[in-house]
Amino acid sequence: MRQKKLRLHIRLLSLFLFIFISIECFGHNLSSNSQLSVIVNTSAELYAAINQANETGNIKIILQSGRYPIPQTLNILKPHISLVSATLDPLSTLLVGTGMRQTATIGNIIRVAAPYFILDGISLEQSPNHLIQIAGESNADFPILRNCILKDSYEQLVKVSYNRNTGIASDGGLVENCHFEYSAGIGPQYYIGGIDVHGGQDWIIRNNYFTGIASPGRKIAEHAIHFWNGTQNITVTDNVIYNCDRGIGFGMPNRPNFGGLIANNLIVHNDNIHPNADTGIILEESQGTRVIGNRIYLAHDYSNAIEYRFVETINVKIEDNITNKKITKRNGAQALLKQNILTADINKILTKQEQLKFGFTYQ
16 A cells, blocks of 8 residues: 555656656756756655656756665666755765665666766665666666765675677766775675676776675675776776775676776775685786776785786786785786885885774884
8 A cells, every 4th residue: 555655656746747847848948968956855756756857868856865765776767867965965865775685686776777877975775786787788878976875785886787799888987986885894795896897998986985895705705896898998096995805806707808097096904804805906807907006905814915817918017006915927917017015014005094094003
């Protein structure tokens, strides 16, 4: 009965929004790149606004502060749809899924199947699958995730899928100033990750914070940031990755990456209970990638801070990084190593403030 009332409420709100937006479009001679604004206060109003946005596109949905339960996936089907909090503070505006648990059906909070989607100043949490899936197979290009908190999903927090047969993927994405977290300090299973992108080109990942992306069992979790399956020209800069099984990964065996830059990132891992703590940066079948100016301090017993692997990994430059573990060649890979520093002295890698923040005793 409650769901029937909710559906009726959504239909009535959709009709109201259709009339309102039609009048506004007529009065203001709406251009293809302008966005009308719709303000919502409840989950029902949010569903109704998205239903209407999926008819017209070009709508900014402004969420007033509050907690929005999301029992069904919010599907984005038209270009230029934005979800933005009124305060631009993600602590004030939460979209909450049905729980971080395994389910028989797919349960993303948001699924994007159109280009130019924006999510800004909103928290997403508690999803049975992904918090947000960008459907590259639907040409969902140029998505932006900005100033968001992405926390506690049963699978990867942000998934960017693609069509393996055609190669159609999501290109030109931007993720910046976001916080990725498993709030227990460890994930619910191994099949988790932070940002997992298949096949995309020209993505930028910058100024984000990742923590707790770690497997509780025998299998290792995916990376905090992972680009593979034909990704190209990816830029990953100025991120902080703390207590994650693996930091940044480009490529996988038989699923390569091409080019890209990994620069000025800070990767730290305590000597804690994580059973699968691994390397900070890894290139696997990644050609022409530059790894420059990163700081890596791993207090666990894994021996390598940076790895480059497989004969397909060529024309790689690894320069000006400072680490407390080795930079290691594996499986016939090739790279130019220049001016990297290996040191056991934590003070040369982390500032006093960083040591205290990450739970080390300042020396």
